[in-house]
Amino acid sequence: MNKMTQRIAIGLALLFGANTAMAECGSIQIADMNWPTASLMAEVDRFILEQGYGCEVEVVAGSTVPTFTSMNEKGKPDLAPEQWTNSVGAPLKKAMAEGRLFALNTAPITGLGEGWWIPPATAKKHPELKTVQDVLKRPDLFPYAEDKSKGAFVTCPAGWGCQLVNANLFRAFEMEKKGWVLVDPGSAAGLDGSMTKAVERGENWFGYYWSPTTLLAKHGMVGLDFGVPFVGRKAWDECIALSEQECADPQQSAWTESEVFTVASADFTKRAGDDGVDYIKARVYPADVMNSMLVYMADNQAEPADAAMEFLRAHGDVWKSWVSAGVAAKITNAIN
Amino acid sequence: MDFLTEFPEMERQNLRDLKQGIDAGFRGFSREYGELLENFFEPLLWFLVWLQKLLIAAPWPLIILIICALAWFGSRSVKIVTGCALSFLVIGYFGMWEDTMSTLAIISVATIVCIATGIPLGILMARSNRAQALITPALDVMQTIPAFVYLIPVVMLLGIGKVPGLIAVCIYAIPPIVRLTNLGIRLVDKDALEAADAFGANYRQKLFGVQIPLALPNIFAGVNQTIMMALSMVVIASMIGVAGLGLPVLRSISNQYLALGLMNGLAIVALAIIFDRVSQKYGDRLQKHRKGIHHD
Numbered sequence: 113m114n115k116m117t118q119r120i121a122i123g124l125a126l127l128f129g130a131n132t133a134m135a136e137c138g139s140i141q142i143a144d145m146n147w148p149t150a151s152l153m154a155e156v157d158r159f160i161l162e163q164g165y166g167c168e169v170e171v172v173a174g175s176t177v178p179t180f181t182s183m184n185e186k187g188k189p190d191l192a193p194e195q196w197t198n199s200v201g202a203p204l205k206k207a208m209a210e211g212r213l214f215a216l217n218t219a220p221i222t223g224l225g226e227g228w229w230i231p232p233a234t235a236k237k238h239p240e241l242k243t244v245q246d247v248l249k250r251p252d253l254f255p256y257a258e259d260k261s262k263g264a265f266v267t268c269p270a271g272w273g274c275q276l277v278n279a280n281l282f283r284a285f286e287m288e289k290k291g292w293v294l295v296d297p298g299s300a301a302g303l304d305g306s307m308t309k310a311v312e313r314g315e316n317w318f319g320y321y322w323s324p325t326t327l328l329a330k331h332g333m334v335g336l337d338f339g340v341p342f343v344g345r346k347a348w349d350e351c352i353a354l355s356e357q358e359c360a361d362p363q364q365s366a367w368t369e370s371e372v373f374t375v376a377s378a379d380f381t382k383r384a385g386d387d388g389v390d391y392i393k394a395r396v397y398p399a400d401v402m403n404s405m406l407v408y409m410a411d412n413q414a415e416p417a418d419a420a421m422e423f424l425r426a427h428g429d430v431w432k433s434w435v436s437a438g439v440a441a442k443i444t445n446a447i448n
Numbered sequence: 449m450d451f452l453t454e455f456p457e458m459e460r461q462n463l464r465d466l467k468q469g470i471d472a473g474f475r476g477f478s479r480e481y482g483e484l485l486e487n488f489f490e491p492l493l494w495f496l497v498w499l500q501k502l503l504i505a506a507p508w509p510l511i512i513l514i515i516c517a518l519a520w521f522g523s524r525s526v527k528i529v530t531g532c533a534l535s536f537l538v539i540g541y542f543g544m545w546e547d548t549m550s551t552l553a554i555i556s557v558a559t560i561v562c563i564a565t566g567i568p569l570g571i572l573m574a575r576s577n578r579a580q581a582l583i584t585p586a587l588d589v590m591q592t593i594p595a596f597v598y599l600i601p602v603v604m605l606l607g608i609g610k611v612p613g614l615i616a617v618c619i620y621a622i623p624p625i626v627r628l629t630n631l632g633i634r635l636v637d638k639d640a641l642e643a644a645d646a647f648g649a650n651y652r653q654k655l656f657g658v659q660i661p662l663a664l665p666n667i668f669a670g671v672n673q674t675i676m677m678a679l680s681m682v683v684i685a686s687m688i689g690v691a692g693l694g695l696p697v698l699r700s701i702s703n704q705y706l707a708l709g710l711m712n713g714l715a716i717v718a719l720a721i722i723f724d725r726v727s728q729k730y731g732d733r734l735q736k737h738r739k740g741i742h743h744d
Contacts, residue, residue: 257609258497266608269703270686270695294694297608299687301596305603306689312475312604313482413464 137167137383139190143179144171144416148409149221149402150325153193155420157395160431163446164439165388176200183213183377190380191392194220197371198273204375215380216392217374223399225370226274227321227335228265231307234316235334243339244285247318251291254318256395262293266306266319269299273353278320280352280362295319307331322370326410329403387436394434401430421447478604489611496557496610500691503549511549519722523729528722535718544693544715551682551692551719554610558617558678563671566622570629570670571630571655571728580630582729587623595684603688613690614703624673632666633659668731672724679720 133164140161141194144154154171161167172189176181180194180200197204207213213214226315228244234253243249251263265287268274282294297303304327310317311331321328323335343352343365351359353368373393381389401423409419424431424447432440458466470637503511519532539548573580599616606612636659644658660667686694693712700709 256613257607258493269702270699271699275699295608296689296690296691298695298698300607301600302603302688305600306608309482309604309607311478413467436702 133343137161137385137388139164139168139192140380140383141170141172143174143183143189143192145179145192145194146173146175148326148416148419150194151416152201152405152409152419152423153220153397155416156423156431157191157193157392159420159424159433159446160391160443161384161388164309164443165384167384167388170270180204180375182447183207183375187212187377187379190377190383190424192373195373195375197373201371204373211346212378214378215373216376216377216381216389217395218371219403220372220374220395221324221397221399222322224372225367227322227367228338229307229321229328229333229335231311231315231317232332232334233314234313241267241336243337245339246439247283247336248287248290248292254316256293259293264289264295264318265292266295266297266303266317268297268320269303270296272427274320274322276355277352277367280354280359281365283356284352284362284364302382307333324399324402324406325404329406338363338364340366342366342368387439391435395431396434398430401427462607473721474601474604482605485605486607486611489606492557492561492614493609493611496553496614499557500550500553503553504546506546508540515722517635517700522726524733525725525729528725528729532722532726535722539700539715539718542711542715544696544712546717547691547693547696547712548719550690551694551716554617554685554690554692555675555678555719555723558614558621559671559675561614561618562622562625562674562678565618566625566670566674567629567667569622570626570667571660573626573630574659583626583682587626590619591623595681599684610690613685616688617678617685620681620684621674621678624677625667625670628666628673630671631740632663632670635666636662665731665735668727668734672727672731675723675727676720677694679716679723682716698713 125177142157144151144160158169158171162169174189176196176199179189179294180195180203182188183192184203195204204213204215208215228247230241230247235241238250238253241250241253254263254265256262256264264277265282267278267282279294282288282292287294295306297306299318303321307317307321308331309315309317311333321333324328327333342348343363345368347363348365348368350366352362360441374395376384376389376392384392405419405423408414408422409416412418413420425442428444431443435443457463476658515536516529516533519529523529529731536548541547557712573583595616598619599612602612603616606615640658640662644654649657682690682692683694683697686698693716696712697716698710699705700712
């Protein structure tokens with residue numbers, strides 16, 4: 113009987129090659145950022161690494177810059193599932209070159225990024241509004257409360273980097289001449305509120321936002337194609353992303369692609385082994401699935417851990433392609 | 449035992465339903481009446497926009513002249529008038545003229561709105577103990593509730609911009625004028641009222657001829673406090689898109705622009721000090737006048 117069990121165990125080990133990882137993996141810290149998608153990803157990673165790869169996982173709270181600083185300096189936490197690189201670009205590049213940090217996945221969520229949006233009702237009522245250029249011809253559809261003859265374009269809250277970009281694009285597209293006003297919502301709450309109010313009321317709204325976010329997912333906001341290509345890294349970094357004084361002649365451009373990585377410490381790549389690293393590399397959330405999860409979290413005010421379970425239960429087709437059949441079986445067992 | 453150690457709290461599901469119910473109720477209200485409210489405030493918005501445009505478009509020496517004249521009328525003090533002119537010159541020199549004019553416009557309108565609604569409320573409170581018992585807790589809430597709690601519903605109802613900003617400012621700034629009007633009228637000498645009664649004054653004559661004039665110093669202290677509190681809300685109001693000195697302050701907070709924040713912050717302080725000194729001096733002069741009568 114005893115021999116039998118042993119044989120089965122060895123057989124399983126050979127079959128799935130996971131037992132070796134289990135022995136090595138040890139304890140891993142995953143960074144939970146202070147926004148819903150990152151929390152969800154951290155919890156899903158925790159569950160899959162624990163149940164599928166036998167790691168011992170601790171989730172630590174943080175946010176973009178502090179977490180990155182800690183990873184860069186101390187090598188802890190081991191894994192940041194959703195690291196936005198725009199604010200940590202240079203030091204991250206350096207750490208990657210020195211082999212201390214690894215960008216295991218350079219696009220963990222598809223369809224992600226910043227841009228200009230209109231509500232779905234507006235898009236339906238005016239099917240001709242396909243690109244930013246189309247919208248710019250119709251300031252009359254988006255009247256500014258303080259001057260009804262002008263159209264309102266709601267930009268980024270005061271002080272955000274995207275405010276400079278929007279102001280430069282505002283000039284590049286000659287929006288003032290076309291009858292537009294750049295409206296500063298003052299704060300994230302102001303931006304959210306102005307969009308939500310318009311959508312709830314069935315009014316038209318035109319402004320900046322970024323994806324994946326609960327608000328865009330909940331309202332089903334429609335991202336606009338800019339109708340012009342991205343102007344190029346150099347012209348963007350050295351003009352559009354700078355203040356008005358430093359960018360005399362901004363070019364028309366689409367928003368730059370946002371770079372979001374899953375960043376891991378060298379320690380993680382050793383402990384989680386090739387299997388764990390392969391999982392992180394394969395782990396890509398399609399935009400629509402992530403949006404549906406955001407809506408689920410908002411509607412149910414779900415904790416990230418509960419949302420992770422919901423994701424694993426409802427979207428097997430998605431995550432099963434990230435892992436080997438053996439690991440998938442273990443996880444399926446664990447969630448039932 | 450569990451009962452003592454674990455607070456018997458509402459069931460999670462029910463609590464969530466309650467919260468969602470309140471949210472849904474408010475959304476329904478906003479959808480139903482938001483448009484109506486917006487139209488109701490339309491004239492106010494129109495006035496605000498007009499005043500701001502006027503202040504920005506008017507030649508700057510004229511504005512400084514008018515402000516100095518007002519300061520002189522209020523304070524009759526050369527020191528204050530000079531300080532006033534100097535601070536506006538410095539503000540303009542450092543490129544904050546337009547933002548300061550925007551702030552001035554919204555603060556002036558907020559003060560007018562607060563006075564126009566606050567003084568009648570204060571009189572009502574002084575007249576009736578029941579009104580006082582009802583209004584006092586409401587004022588307590590308005591003064592202490594964190595601004596963010598009511599900013600969101602205001603934005604949901606009216607969007608972002610001047611009018612919701614003005615409402616947020618007024619919610620915070622109106623309590624002192626109401627309280628001090630009430631207090632001032634209640635503190636009026638019983639003897640003075642008795643004398644008025646003896647002369648056969650009716651209610652209206654007593655109110656406008658005796659109570660309000662004697663309460664004026666207190667009422668003015670209220671106006672002064674209201675202006676101060678309105679100015680302290682400038683930055684908060686900017687968080688829902690009110691143009692003015694608050695926006696650069698917010699920008700400097702998120703970017704750690706020390707100088708930008710300091711300059712705009714000090715411009716707000718300068719406005720506050722001017723308003724404060726002028727209205728205080730004016731209040732003092734009213735009081736001196738009254739004392740004079742007593743001494744005669």
